[in-house]
Amino acid sequence: MHDSAVEIAEARREKLGARIYAGRPQVLLERSLLAFKNSVWIAVVSGFFEPVLYLLSFGYGLGHLIGKIPLQNGMIVSYAMYIAPGLLATSAMNGAIYDSTWNVFFKLKSDRIYQGMLQTSLGPLDVALGEISTALLRGFAYAIGFMCVVVPMGLIRSWWSLLAVPAAVLIAFGFASIGMGITSCFHSYQQMDFINIAMLPMFLFSGTFYPLTVYPGYLQGIIKSLPLWQAISLVRDLTLGMIGPGVILHVAYFVVMICFGLVITTKRLTKLFLR
């Protein structure tokens, strides 16, 4: 005898938040894995190569001209070693953003997948968590892939580097959460271009390729408030073994970002499909 759909729903009646959460975001991951199997997976794999290509071209090509980089704590590192953590953070971000913006937008508007999900006993928080987890998994996969390249190349200085992988997951979670939150507020394809407009400069100017000290003070302050700088600093602190209170602050930044994104996404899905 199996539990019927009604019995399953009734069992959750008294649970906290039963109207927005059915306690099974993992079913969205199951769906994502099936969709991934059927999709053009080359598009996903290409996301792994992007940072590796940047590392080879900038780190080794440009790195020959640049030479060594002195860090604030007096440590001197090669240019490749300097940009590797930045690229790791960026690839975690890109993986998460791709899944949580364009993919989400298609499911929201043209395929109406979320409408279909929310006509079942799933809640908007299940959908938000499930989709964000999908994006997070991609960020995680990219981080692992990148580590497999940089460790043999000797670009890692410290055992703390192992923590760069969970850090990348946290970063991906943060970006996915905000990405889905923002996307769920958009109405047209044109608005989606705002995301591209925001992403590229952030990637180029957030200290991926050079230290922020080249900027005047006020500009440094602005950049430090951006999530990608937070992400890069977190990973760089870990891979280069610069452990201090800064790490905690970066982590806190992402925890806030995750919560904020989850709240927006859940509210928007409720407004769109369960008014």
Place this chain on the structure above:
Amino acid sequence: MEDFSQNPVLIQAKGLSKRYGEFVAVAGIDFEVKKGESFGFLGPNGAGKSTTMRIIAATLNRSSGEITILGKDPEKYGPEIKAHLGVVPQTDNLDNNLTVEENLFVYGRYFGLSKKFINGKIEELLDFAQLVEKRSVKVETLSGGMKRRLTIARALVSEPEILMLDEPTTGLDPQARHILWDRLFRLKEQGVTLLITTHYMDEAEQLCDRLMVMDKGLIMAEDSPAGLIKKYSTREVLEVRFGSDRNATIAPELQKLVERIEVLPDRILMYADDGEAILHLLKEKGMHPITSLVRRSSLEDVFLRLTGRTLID
């Protein structure tokens, strides 16, 4: 005609209304749906049918009034209500990235059903939807009729007590419509309660035990299809055309011959129990229509009588 009046009430609405600012989509309606019954909402676009359906399906909150589905208020017990219902929305929302079979599978998982149960159910549903050969095909390659059948099969994966179909055959070709009606009829025979919205008269007559005619958010009438025709129309209708110029001028003459006429832009409808007799009478009086047609009254005539408008503008 089967009698459902003694069956338990599954859905009960009292003074149900939905407003969007100034606009009133549903204007305080009362209705009851009994177990096993096939209940239709008939009306033109914008009549409030889909809004009513969404309120029942717990995806839209009402503005005022009461509604219970199996005794539960959808605003309090949304997830439970949704577990009781199978929903077939007006526009397909199948998962285009997945195959036919996977669509059924993940949908069952959304309800939290076990993999083992769903896998057993899939065989039964593919057979029902006549999609066994298409099981491993991606959904986007299916025809419109197949997609509709899959959407219905998907709605059945959770074994719902009530199946809700919003305009189930809109946009389908006649053959696909008939296949779909046949499938829905089988469900009805199995005792599934059907809730259907449509603006097609033939569909309402084919599928519904009882109908609620809606217009501008209000219920205009409620009865069985035959009962509605009996109450609001004559047995037969004589359709005559005198050419668009003469239709209006000759109308008062025609009015004297039957109890009711309707003047449409291209033709005049004359309501009578014996259409042929009236046609004879016309010819005896020297009025020779360019074309004439005697047909049985349909729900279209009921709607015209109730609202003064045709259903499909």
